Amino acid sequence: MIAGATNAEVPVGTPFEYRVGMGEKVSEIDVRSALESGDWGFMHSFTTGSAVDGPGVRVVGWLTGCQFRCVFCHNPDTWKLSNGMPVTVERAVEQVKRYRHSLKTMRGGLTISGGEPLMQHRFVLKLFDGVRAAGIHTTLETNGYLGARLTDDDLQRIDLVMLGLKAFDPALHRELTGVENAPVHEFARRLAAKKRPAWVRFVVVPGWTDNIDEAGRMADFVAGLGNVERVDVLPFHQMGRFKWERLGMEYRMRDAVAPSAEIVQKIAGRFREAGLKTI
Numbered sequence: 001m002i003a004g005a006t007n008a009e010v011p012v013g014t015p016f017e018y019r020v021g022m023g024e025k026v027s028e029i030d031v032r033s034a035l036e037s038g039d040w041g042f043m044h045s046f047t048t049g050s051a052v053d054g055p056g057v058r059v060v061g062w063l064t065g066c067q068f069r070c071v072f073c074h075n076p077d078t079w080k081l082s083n084g085m086p087v088t089v090e091r092a093v094e095q096v097k098r099y100r101h102s103l104k105t106m107r108g109g110l111t112i113s114g115g116e117p118l119m120q121h122r123f124v125l126k127l128f129d130g131v132r133a134a135g136i137h138t139t140l141e142t143n144g145y146l147g148a149r150l151t152d153d154d155l156q157r158i159d160l161v162m163l164g165l166k167a168f169d170p171a172l173h174r175e176l177t178g179v180e181n182a183p184v185h186e187f188a189r190r191l192a193a194k195k196r197p198a199w200v201r202f203v204v205v206p207g208w209t210d211n212i213d214e215a216g217r218m219a220d221f222v223a224g225l226g227n228v229e230r231v232d233v234l235p236f237h238q239m240g241r242f243k244w245e246r247l248g249m250e251y252r253m254r255d256a257v258a259p260s261a262e263i264v265q266k267i268a269g270r271f272r273e274a275g276l277k278t279i
């Protein structure tokens with residue numbers, strides 16, 4: 001057993017629960033060995049019965065660690081790896097397999113999200129291998145920035161990729177997330193070239209991505225890929241505000257109002273005009 005880890009189960013709840021410090025007793029050496037081997041990882045929680053995180057009804061595993069700093073992030077407590085609970089891959093697989101019959105009946109599966117799951121890509125791949133062996137469908141929700149960590153063979157071990165595209169304009173993306181979007185686009189193109197099934201998620205962020213020009217450029221890019229089966233156009237919401245406050249971080253979206261249904265529909269309509277299916 002790793003020092004600082006317990007044999008407890010990963011908490012079951014929602015990503016909107018505030019969790020910090022669950023893995024802070026783990027030494028740096030053990031963190032490094034976890035990232036290298038994938039034998040164990042850091043998790044915020046599991047959510048069961050989600051109908052919005054991939055096909056059918058799903059179990060969602062929320063991992064900690066993210067290299068983006070999105071100004072609108074709903075889960076900033078997942079940024080820090082050590083805020084997650086250290087768990088062995090066997091334990092996590094066991095926890096998901098418990099739901100395999102209902103997941104099958106409801107045509108769902110396991111979605112791994114975060115945070116950014118590819119910060120812990122080896123753990124994700126081992127977790128997916130474990131549940132796929134039990135016939136469970138796997139979906140990776142990612143911002144795509146670390147997509148180069150996945151080999152072509154790894155891509156075959158993931159049934160569906162849900163790619164969160166934050167902004168198309170490079171300068172806007174940098175300001176919105178703190179990082180470049182070129183590696184994200186490269187990963188999107190690679191998924192397309194390998195004909196891997198993908199869904200796209202686009203959050204309408206007031207004052208940032210709620211304009212039709214930006215959405216239009218994104219829609220044309222996504223439509224040109226040819227492998228995107230569906231686009232989820234999602235309105236920004238304020239459910240994560242309390243986390244920013246509790247973490248004592250400056251929240252630039254503190255006074256932002258969620259975009260109207262009309263704006264969200266207009267942007268979704270632009271994706272449809274480009275030939276894409278939206279919800």
Ligand code: SF4
Nearest residue numbers: 066068069070073115
């Ligand atoms: S990629 Fe997701 S988890 Fe990371 S900062 Fe952005 S919204 Fe938050």
